Amino acid sequence: xxxxxxxxxxxxxxxxxxxxxxxxxxxxxxxxxxxxxxxxxxxxxxxxxxxxxxxxxxxxxxxxxxxxxxxxxxxxxxxxxxxxxxxxxxxxxxxxxxxxxxxxxxxxxxxxxxxxxxxxxxxxxxxxxxxxxxxxxxxxxxxxxxxxxxxxxxxxxxxxxxxxxxxxxxxxxxxxxxxxxxxxxxxxxxxxxxxxxxxxxxxxxxxxxxxxxxxxxxxxxxxxxxxxxxxxxxxxxxxxxxxxxxxxxxxxxxxxxxxxxxxxxxxxxxxxxx
Numbered sequence: 001x002x003x004x005x006x007x008x009x010x011x012x013x014x015x016x017x018x019x020x021x022x023x024x025x026x027x028x029x030x031x032x033x034x035x036x037x038x039x040x041x042x043x044x045x046x047x048x049x050x051x052x053x054x055x056x057x058x059x060x061x062x063x064x065x066x067x068x069x070x071x072x073x074x075x076x077x078x079x080x081x082x083x084x085x086x087x088x089x090x091x092x093x094x095x096x097x098x099x100x101x102x103x104x105x106x107x108x109x110x111x112x113x114x115x116x117x118x119x120x121x122x123x124x125x126x127x128x129x130x131x132x133x134x135x136x137x138x139x140x141x142x143x144x145x146x147x148x149x150x151x152x153x154x155x156x157x158x159x160x161x162x163x164x165x166x167x168x169x170x171x172x173x174x175x176x177x178x179x180x181x182x183x184x185x186x187x188x189x190x191x192x193x194x195x196x197x198x199x200x201x202x203x204x205x206x207x208x209x210x211x212x213x214x215x216x217x218x219x220x221x222x223x224x225x226x227x228x229x230x231x232x233x234x235x236x237x238x239x240x241x242x243x244x245x246x247x248x249x250x251x252x253x254x255x256x257x258x259x260x261x262x263x264x265x266x267x268x269x270x271x272x273x274x
Contacts, residue, residue, distance in 0.1 A: 009130040018077035021258035026094040032253040034074035035179040036238040053083035056110040067122020068147035069103040084111035120153035131167045149181025163231040164203025171231040172224040199233040211236025
């Protein structure tokens, strides 16, 4: 399924509205980092990934791993819109008995490739899927979304070394580089420094883009497909809380759900593509 670029732009804003609606209904959740990565994840699911919602366990399918599992509202909204489960179920986010837990659970919901939430583990899991494809002679590709705060963890860099060592050119990682984590600015908590140079030094092909530019996202994916014997890291510069004026670049909205007038204002601002 590949929708047009115009349809994709509209879809991205619909996904952002769902993120606000879901977290407001739940009274909790993580809107800031869900909004920042909406362009990337929606583009992957509606223009890139080889998947079939009717066959979520198809062994030939592409895989997507949401390493920053707290952005579950984004993943759930995209999976529902893509047809993996009813859209009406989105409003059960974080409710007792819901399949839509605070972090994704692969045992409960079709389309979830990896249970994530303990940060730093998603790239390792993606590597395992990609290595399995190599060993089994399969052509599927693996995509993973990392948070910038998450990449302060040592396991990420162990996984980075492993992916390069095994020449996993079927791995494409996106870094949602919005500059903020739960404790404050990334540069103040633990700076990533010259992050592009770091990934290159670990043996990765590196692409730097505006993470809110659909054409740049698609171009990065196409470039990654041409790379041989190296995994690809796409460093996507994004805005935390993208699309909602009072949330943008505000760390307080990392894990706080809007309510009342704030929720209404957010939905008004996200009414249509801009």
